[in-house]
Amino acid sequence: MLIQMNALYLDPSMPKRSPDMVGQLSAPLQAGEVALVGAGPGDPDLLTIAAIKLLADCDAIVHDALVSEAILSLGSINAECIYAGKRGGRPSADQQDISDALIRLAKENKRVVRLKGGDPFVFGRGGEEARALVRAGVKFRVVPGITSGVAGPAMAGIPVTDRTVNSSIAFLTGHELSDESRINWPALVSAFPVLVFYMAARILPDLAERLIVAGLSESMPVAIIHNASLPDETVEVGTLAGAKSGSIKALPPSIVIVGEVVDDRTPWKGS
Ligand code: SAH
Numbered sequence: 614m615l616i617q618m619n620a621l622y623l624d625p626s627m628p629k630r631s632p633d634m635v636g637q638l639s640a641p642l643q644a645g646e647v648a649l650v651g652a653g654p655g656d657p658d659l660l661t662i663a664a665i666k667l668l669a670d671c672d673a674i675v676h677d678a679l680v681s682e683a684i685l686s687l688g689s690i691n692a693e694c695i696y697a698g699k700r701g702g703r704p705s706a707d708q709q710d711i712s713d714a715l716i717r718l719a720k721e722n723k724r725v726v727r728l729k730g731g732d733p734f735v736f737g738r739g740g741e742e743a744r745a746l747v748r749a750g751v752k753f754r755v756v757p758g759i760t761s762g763v764a765g766p767a768m769a770g771i772p773v774t775d776r777t778v779n780s781s782i783a784f785l786t787g788h789e790l791s792d793e794s795r796i797n798w799p800a801l802v803s804a805f806p807v808l809v810f811y812m813a814a815r816i817l818p819d820l821a822e823r824l825i826v827a828g829l830s831e832s833m834p835v836a837i838i839h840n841a842s843l844p845d846e847t848v849e850v851g852t853l854a855g856a857k858s859g860s861i862k863a864l865p866p867s868i869v870i871v872g873e874v875v876d877d878r879t880p881w882k883g884s
Contacts, residue, residue: 638661638663638754638756639662639663639666639667641666641670641724642667642670642671642724642726643724643752644722644723644724645719645720645722645723645724645751645752646719646724646725646751646752646753646754647715647718647725647726647727647746647751647752647753647754648671648727648753648754648755648756649727649729649739649742649753649755649756650664650667650668650726650727650728650733650756650758651729651730651731651733651737651756651757651758651759651760652664652676652679652680652681652684652729652730652731652758653684653730653731653758653759653764653842654730654731654759654760654761654764654768654841654842655679655681655683655684655730655840655841655842656681656683656842656843657681657683657684657687659759659764659842660684660687660758661757661758663756664728664756664758665687667726667756668684668687668688668689668692668726668728669687669688669689670724671688671692671723671724671725671726672689672691672692672693672718672723672724672725673692673693673694673695673718673723673724673725673726674689674692674693674694674695674725674726674728675695675697675711675714675725675726675727675728676694676695676696676697676727676728676729677697677698677728677729677730677737678696678698678730679730679731679866680728680730684728685728688726692726693723695714697710697711697714708738708741711742712741712742712745712746715727715742715746715751716745716749716751719746719749719751719752720749720751727742729758730758730761731758731759731760731761731764732757732758732759732760733755733756733757733758734755734757735760735762735784735811736784736786736811736812739755743755760784761811761841761866761868762784762809762811762868763809764841764842765838765841765842765867765868765870766809766836766838766868766870766874768838768841768842768846768848768882769836769838769841769848769878769880770878770879770880770881770882771836771870771874771875771877771878772874772877773807773809773870773874774807774874775874775877777877778806778807778872778873778874778877779805779806779807779872779873779874781804781805781806781807782805782807782808782809783801783804783805783807783808783809784809784811785801785808785809785810785811785813786810786811786812786813787810787811787812787813787815787816787820787869788812790813790816790819790820790823798823798824798826798827799827799828801827802824802827802828802829803828806872806873806874807870807871807872807873807874808824808870808871808872809868809869809870809871810868810869810870810871811868812866813863813867813869814837814863814864814865814866814867814869815863815865817837817856817862817863817869818856818857818858818859820869821835821853821854821856821857822857824853824871825853825854825857829853829871830853831852831853831854832852832853832854833852833871833873834850834851834852834871834872834873834875834876835850835851835853835855835856835861835869835870835871835875836849836850836851836869836870836875836878837849837850837856837861837863837867837868837869838867838868838870839863839866839867840866840867841868848880849861849862849863850875853871856869
């Protein structure tokens with residue numbers, strides 16, 4: 614099956630695609646259409662086929678800070694490249710302005726790729742942009758991407774689920790540490806043996822403390838994967854006590870994974 618699919622997509626000598634096997638995600642964009650596309654964690658090898666095809670044939674690319682240069686270089690040379698970065702702690706584009714820009718480009722009959730790191734609907738505000746496009750009557754499609762919360766641990770050899778450890782997993786944002794946190798921390802740590810945090814690098818010591826107070830052991834393993842899948846990827850492994858004291862540190866962007874699956878790590882790079 615895999616070989617057949619590869620042949621179907623990648624072998625230019627293959628005559629016609631079988632319509633029942635091929636989805637519509639990679640079909641050329643129409644004038645005035647927007648694609649909300651996930652760019653994965655950074656390595657272009659982790660793009661979807663639809664993402665590559667749409668990037669290569671569009672009029673405008675509106676991208677976030679976390680989309681790598683290597684991926685942007687796959688964009689059509691004719692495409693206008695618009696930076697719409699939002700990044701913790703830095704001046705960021707207003708969400709309304711980004712949605713307005715997408716709508717304006719579509720109304721100018723451009724074929725627009727809205728490129729977001731990871732998956733557009735995982736802590737990526739893709740839902741807000743989709744709703745704004747619907748309200749404006751703009752045709753759009755969504756191309757999922759590989760989210761960094763799964764890809765990051767995998768690059769470090771950490772399975773986010775392991776039969777011996779967990780049958781559930783929680784994905785969270787570090788922003789939940791704020792005063793308006795909607796999380797019941799003791800309930801969280803007792804329900805989910807594995808926690809994966811996005812946007813938690815800057816608040817790691819506070820986060821570790823919060824988890825310990827909520828009931829996790831100080832010796833609970835923690836891994837920090839920084840710039841997952843990129844050439845300067847780093848992996849740090851330690852414990853909640855170490856994260857609290859600062860003996861293991863996280864630089865943004867990082868995925869922080871807490872749970873015994875970290876002990877099941879099988880480093881595979883360089884093997
Ligand atoms: N939609 C994205 C998440 C956007 S929120 C996704 O699905 O991956 C931004 C956060 O994603 C960062 O703060 C960081 O926690 C994480 N992140 C994105 N790319 C990353 C990478 N290459 N390595 C580690 N963390 C990454």
